[in-house]
Amino acid sequence: MQQLDSSDTNAEKLHCSYENTGAVQMRTKNAKSLNDRHNQGRSMIFSDNLKVFAPISRHRRNHSQHNLTVTEIVSPLEQTVIKEGYLLKAKIADGGKKLRKNWTVSWIVLTDQKLEFYKDSKQPAVANLKTGYKPEWVDLHGAHVEWTTEKSSRKNVFQITTTSGNEFLLQLDTDFIILDWFGAIKNAIEKVSKEKSGASRTKEFQIRRSSSSELLSSLGTESKESKAENRRSLIFRLNYSISDITERNQVKSRLKKFISRRPSLKSLQEKGLIKDQVFGSCLKNLCEHDGSMVPPFVKLCVKAVEKRGLDVDGIYRVSGNLATIQKLRFVVNQEEKLNLDDSQWEDIHVVTGALKMFFRELPEPLFPYCFFEQFVKAIKIQDRNDRVKTIKSLVDKLPRPNYDTMKILFGHLKQVAANERLNRMSPQSLGIVFGPTLLRPEKEIGAMEVHMVYQNQIVELMLREYTMIFSSEED
Template identity: 45%
Template sequence: ILCWIKHVDEQGRPYYYSADGSRSEWELPKYNVSPPQPGDPPKSHSLERKQSDPIVLTKWRHSTYVLDLNDKVLSDCLSPVYLPPQPSEKCGVLNVTKVTVNGKKVRKNWTSSWTVLQGSSLLFAKGQGSGTSWFGGNQSKPEFTVDLRGGSVDWASKDKSSKKHVIELKTRQGTELLIQSEIDSVINDWYRVLTDTISTHAWESDEALEEDMPESPGAEKQDKEKDHRDSKKNRAMKTSVSMDSSDQKKTRVKLKKFLTRRPTYQAVRDKGYIKDQVFGCSLSSLCQRENTSVPSFVTMCIDHVENTGLSIDGIYRVSGNLAVIQKLRFAVNHDEKVELDDSKWEDIHVTTGALKMLFRELPEPLFPYNSFNDFINAIKCSDYKQRVNFIKDLIKHLPKPNHDTMQCLFKHLRRVIDHGEANRMTTQSVAIVFGPTLLRPETETGNIAVHMVYQNQIVELILLEYENIFGR
């Protein structure tokens, strides 16, 4: 719908510009509503008025939205209260997974969710509510909510998901969802409703109109406007509005100066105000920051275990106290001086738990995503020698941080196995513990159990053929 927006310039004078930015006028254009012609369908009662002024829809910040009465589809879109039409609430069971949250990539986890569309919000819950709303009654509490304003919806490509009938929903906050249903008609209906909802609420987006706002009309029209401002009362009102507008402009200028002078993230980090974390950091970034090919926390944990824990029963298999592990994680992330000999970390299983957590929280595992299928295909090879050579060649071509960290870790695990009579850890049991932690696919599929078997076999083979693969 073509809209005219009312605004006030820096001198306090009102003017109007079209929503698409193509026109600006000092006076709101007048339109004559043509009388109905024989054979025309009946029009909405909201248009049965004699006045020719455009209808005011709603206020938005400092502007006022008005509709162009000349628009042919106006009678189909206006409601009796002259507000944009709200889409009907919709609900149903859909398969949903998050891809990114606030711009950060997360692991896919398809779940069946009771999904409700309410205004510009999409709500998801595990259990089905008694209606399309969560207000009142004993309805399920939504697990999470998505704001559709300013978002986008499209059909997902094959590289996003191998499933059929998948919708890709992106929000302006950086969250990306995949929504799917096995029923073609159901997902098509949701796609249509979500598209209509995003389109309907596009005008509510938080993007500031001032950034792309057309300037006021030319000098000739300014002279005409001055002729209309001849009363003292009008001049006093315009002066007041002008002062408000001037204050707003000063605020914008100060804010702009502050933002342009704001130090960069790198500069703040270099000065030590922001500490880079260890857990959750990519292996390459962590090694580059520490100027080493093996993270210092990895070597610290390995040295501590080899000095004090090789003979401990169930080393790496037994879980440590999670609360204490989290305290150790916090201390390492906040650059606190950590001594694993300290009584706070006296339980060796806390150290081994923290080391496993470090590898588990890597954004990309020690065996990179792009080589996952190559390692799986290599372990499937029927000839043992050829299988070992394939694995050896793949490891040889890994990035240096991955290769060196892998060599350091597997050398340590071999020492753990050598003390198997005391700690009761065999090659197979170590492989079961570390397989899923070091090697996993980028997106989970239906072959989780099959992959887990291969993951364990790959780790076990590397442990058995350590000298052949890495050398002594």
């Protein structure tokens, strides 16, 4: 009896210890014999290989509560934190709607899927404890990151644009830290895009394979049917699909013949059916077409800005209305008579935006590609006099259209900088705006962010030493 009592006691202890794990205990009432009671005590001892299952509710409403797996209950999927730290953040667009720029210091956490924004470094830990708390975040899938100099007068600013139309600016004065952030975010975006595209291709392949299997199974089922009407229906569908494929092939062959016989762009231009456009055309061709070393559109914009824009705050830094700029571009490309004093071009920021767009869309920038490395090497010279002389010798070697256009543009920007007291545009500010637009490498390289600093410095130096650089021996 003592052994039986001790067996019952142990069984009850085991019952208590496994009760928290959700194991279901069964106990037989009114044991008829000691042997039955003894067997009952031994049956309650668990083996090492026993799998513990959650209690199954008999109520129909609660069935959905037990469909979760153990992984979903115990350890939810956690994302890998790649980088975190303090940066200046400004949200400038929400769903495509422009917002007022407001810089705030944020604790930013970069994971392999998204970018999260917190008020301080302690908030992520608090957020994990609060159920339902969702911080502001950016989905990296399909996002785009790029350096920008037009959205802010601050240095080291880059912009993140999401597929939903949200735009964020991130900034920090420390060069190597902000460069590291830019590279980490760019790599994360590329990685998540590759993973998403791979998953979609796998899903598409599975859908195709399943649909093919269903078609084969249906064909097999129909072939077994003995009814004549079903066999006729199957033959009709097969004939219809064959005729459909034949028709598609005929359309493809006709399109190929049409494309191969169409006249070339050059022949259409020679016949005068297609005219060269101003935006996106080579600088040399534009000058030859107009019989001048400087495109007339550049002269018109410079004249308009000097007439009514030298005292405007943030001239060339503030962006004009993009729709109006595109309208101005269309008018210029159609070779219509352009009058920038017209009321529709009243906003001077539209004129400056169109001028920047003209230089940005040149097939080869104002500083030709073959001169890029030479100018970057020249700006690194320690002695200022040698630096200016080297840059002057490079400018003198430029093609004539590039030299003349550059001389007029930089002379105009020098006048803008002379009115810094009114427009708050110093040579440094103009260098930030025009550096990446006028000077860039032919192919993107790893040190592109570092080169951006040199691009700005080159434009700034040429503005400060304009007289020395653009002076000729005849002068």
